[in-house]
Amino acid sequence: MNIGLSLKLKLKVTSDQAERLKTLMMIYRNACNEVSHYYFDHHFRLNQVQLHDRLYNKLRRDYALKSQAAQSVLLTVLARYRSVRTQLSHERVQNGWKLNTNGNPLLDTKGHPIPVFTCKTLDHLWKPIQFARPQADLVFNRDYSFLSDGTLSLNTMGKRIKVSYSTKGFKQYLNQDWKLGTAKLVQRRGKFFLHIGATKEVPDFETQNVKHVAGLDRGLRFLVTGYDEKGKTLFINGKEIMHTRSKYKKLRGQLQAKGTYSAKRRLRKIGQREKRWMADINHQISKALVAHYGANTLFTLEDLTGVRFATEKVSKDRRYEQVSWAFYQLEQFLTYKARLNQSEVIKVDAHYTSQRCPKCGKINKDHRRHETHEYVCENCGTRSNDDRIGAMNIQLLGTQYVSGVAAPHFEKD
Incomplete structure (x- = not known):
């Protein structure tokens, strides 16, 4: 089986590096909102390939995003809608009444009509999902990588930057036993953090x-x-x-x-x-x-x-x-x-x-x-x-x- 963890690394950045990261996160957030509106306006019927064909070049042109960042924007939006779809599926709404063969409502033991419920879908959304907080998703070995000198290389809107980081509590997971995935760059209380998804395969539990x-x-x-x-x-x-x-x-x-x-x-x-x-x-x-x-x-x-x-x-x-x-x-x-x-x-x-x-x-x-x-x-x-x-x-x-x-x-x- 696979075990999944989220490693939270605190980044130590200079003022210039902080501005670069802020710019990346704000542009990424704005691009996500545009894709979200487009996906909403097309009734959630577009898959990743269709979104790529219609919006990839626009994201590269209008937001000056690099190739991987443009791809990540599309994946971020689709993942958010999948998450919302799952949450809505646990909620039910009434969709009429149970009917008998004559088309009349069936009654329960107290003489009340028996309602029929259906699960909510994305069609119940009144407006597109809004990405409010600046953020950016970074792909391992493309947008971020660990260097031999103990620093972290990060992609920005311009050139890459090298930053130091703190691994307090997570150092044991940064080895070859763990497979690192896409990371999310966030800012909280004026400090930057990189949340990295990590997985490891362990033997199945035997009773x-x-x-x-x-x-x-x-x-x-x-x-x-x-x-x-x-x-x-x-x-x-x-x-x-x-x-x-x-x-x-x-x-x-x-x-x-x-x-x-x-x-x-x-x-x-x-x-x-x-x-x-x-x-x-x-x-x-x-x-x-x-x-x-x-x-x-x-x-x-x-x-x-x-x-x-x-x-x-x-x-x-x-x-x-x-x-x-x-x-x-x-x-x-x-x-x-x-x-x-x-x-x-x-x-x-x-x-x-x-x-x-x-x-x-x-x-x-x-x-x-x-x-x-x-x-x-x-x-x-x-x-x-x-x-x-x-x-x-x-x-x-x-x-x-x-x-x-x-x-x-x-x-x-």
Whole structure:
């Protein structure tokens, strides 16, 4: 299988080099907007070859783009529309009613007409996709390359430039084991960064090589509760994290109350800062889990699609902290870190994992006591932390997967 990462290199540029990069990014952005308008006006029916035949020479002439840059503009626009098309396909709109053989609407058990839904398409866009932020996509060994003297060679609108860069946290990926792809040149807070896509082929995970099966229950009081085949439990407390999120929320409320331009500008900065902080926490947690359980581990997670962490009645002023942690991001980080360590992550059915007694198998939602965070089985007397119970059940499903069960799950009698 292939593992994909995004390497973020910080560029160290002179004032002249900074102006050259700004010019490239602004022209590239403007060219993308023109292609986006053309693609929109032609009802999204043109493929890459057709766009090339119609717009390539115009991009070279009107924007003075080099050959590879003109090609990259077309690919950037098409990739953005593909991404939007995928996002829209997850949204549905009503498209009439179910009809019987007589052409009359079918009714449900309550006597209401049964609607018919269809997925959204690009035709639902009212206007072309707009590229607001200056950017540029650079192709490896054409628009950017690493030189033997430890510098980076970058293409601009004119001649190429040589810049120094910082590889903090990413140096181990800049070797022959990793295949580098197209990079995106961006500017944030006055500094330039090159985001490089890198892939590496690793052996497929084989269940016969599994040494450890860890069940991971994700929540809010404990961000992660782990349970392994040796009966050991790992708790990653979320109390301090929830406290920090409350501080961010309070600060946002104060700035929103002011409503000034400077307050709104600071609000945007705080939002980005909180996202970076959350990503850093998720990186730390995923790294700690991989280090704790070691190689050849099967990490078993619940499939949390559509699940919101609001099992208790939460007051409105605390709702934000309770339901908006980036658990999917944590799952992504754990997946690629596990694969780099000869391990794997699977997702299992979440039904009844918090209601089932791992000792006797009895399923009863009343056995979980939310107010004391306990699980007490009235059938066999098992008593434990409710998050630990969930991790134990998830670990059991992971063990069943290793034994050959394709889709392990629990069923209520």
